[in-house]
Amino acid sequence: MQKGKVIGFGLVAGILSGLLGVGGGIILVPVMVSMLGFAQHNAHATSLAVIVPTALVSSIIYSFHGNVDIVLATTLAAGSILGASIGARWMKRIPADQLKRMFGILLVVVGVKMLW
Amino acid sequence: MTTIAIALTTGVIAGVLSGMLGVGGGIVLVPIMVFALGLSQHIAQGISLVVIIPTAAAGIWHLHKEKLVDYRTAGLLSGGAVVGALISASIVQDIPAVALKKIFGTFIIIMGVRMVLAKKKAKMEGK
Numbered sequence: 001m002q003k004g005k006v007i008g009f010g011l012v013a014g015i016l017s018g019l020l021g022v023g024g025g026i027i028l029v030p031v032m033v034s035m036l037g038f039a040q041h042n043a044h045a046t047s048l049a050v051i052v053p054t055a056l057v058s059s060i061i062y063s064f065h066g067n068v069d070i071v072l073a074t075t076l077a078a079g080s081i082l083g084a085s086i087g088a089r090w091m092k093r094i095p096a097d098q099l100k101r102m103f104g105i106l107l108v109v110v111g112v113k114m115l116w
Numbered sequence: 117m118t119t120i121a122i123a124l125t126t127g128v129i130a131g132v133l134s135g136m137l138g139v140g141g142g143i144v145l146v147p148i149m150v151f152a153l154g155l156s157q158h159i160a161q162g163i164s165l166v167v168i169i170p171t172a173a174a175g176i177w178h179l180h181k182e183k184l185v186d187y188r189t190a191g192l193l194s195g196g197a198v199v200g201a202l203i204s205a206s207i208v209q210d211i212p213a214v215a216l217k218k219i220f221g222t223f224i225i226i227m228g229v230r231m232v233l234a235k236k237k238a239k240m241e242g243k
Contacts, residue, residue, distance in 0.1 A: 003192060010193035014200025019208050020223055021161025022142030023168045024197060036189065044138070045184035046193075048172040051140070054197040055168040061205035062162030069159060073166035075120050076149075079127020080141055080171050086128075087135020100137055104231030107224045110147045114221025 005035070010050065018058040023051040126152060131171070141171050143227060146220060157217045158209070 009031045013024035025047040032043035062068050130144040142164045149160035179185055208216065 006189065006192040007196035010196025010198075011200040012196075013193065014197030014202075015204040016200075017165070017197065018201040018203070018205030020142065020220055021146055021164040023140040023172060025140045026143070026227065028193060028197075032189065038186070038189075041179075042184050042186060045176070045179035045182075046186045046190045048175045048179065049185050049187060049190035050193045050197050051172040052169055052176065053194050054201045055165045055172065057198050058201040058205040059162060059165035059169065061202070061209070062158070062165060065158075065162075065209045067156075067158040067162035067209070068166055069155075069163055070166065072119075072123055072153075073163045075123040076127040076130070076145065076163065077167045077170045079124040079129075080131035080134075080145070080167055081174050083128035083131020083133075084135040084141075084171060084174070085131075087132035087137075090132070090136050094136065100231050100234070103133070103137055103139075104228040107143070107228030107231065109228075110151070111221040111223070111225035111228060114147070114150075114217050114224070 002035075009035070013050065014054050014057075017051075017054050018061070021058070021062075023047075024054055025051060122153070127167070134171075141168055143224060147224065150217070157213045157220060161208075161216075161220075 009027065013027040013031075016022065016027055017024035025044070028047040028050055029040075029043045032038040032046060033040060036043075038046065059068060063070075126145075126148050130141055130148060133139075133144045134141045142161075145164045145167060146157075146160045149155045149163060150157060153160075155163070176185060211219070
């Protein structure tokens, strides 16, 4: 029924991912929650299964143009996986709301800096 | 050696932040790479995409066991997403770094504002 719609949202997420070098979860998760009635946890988990092939395709194209440093990427990935498991554990103990707000403000500041 | 140490530390910081905030690694990683590691916008985004692959795959590994992944929906979304990524990742290579930086900057400003406002909304709902 809404197959076409779902593919369409995937398309938008993919365009964002390739354009900005992000996973696309920012679009995928809210779409699954609000349009498909997914629970937050399921939407998050399912978005990861979309992000892997999407990021793979994008990164192959970036690497064709010499825009990937694989050594640096591997090192960052090692740190990131380690950090993510620490962060996920901390999330349960620390008030994430306040942190999220602070991070939001930081993003705005960094974003404004990038405009100049 | 120092570069590796810095990169590893950067990765851990990005990972902790994304794990705690529930945001993807890219939105954290790209600005850090541009400002702390001095990389160009294109390379920062390319590296971010590579880093996202194993990070997301590790996430699936945990969540698959809890049966939280809906593979049918993931398949449909991926069909669209892969095509979208093919198009935009190709186009982006011809966008000048200065312009791309501005596009990315605009994107994170929107995300930042959304994160700040989302909290207030949750509060009003009393959750």
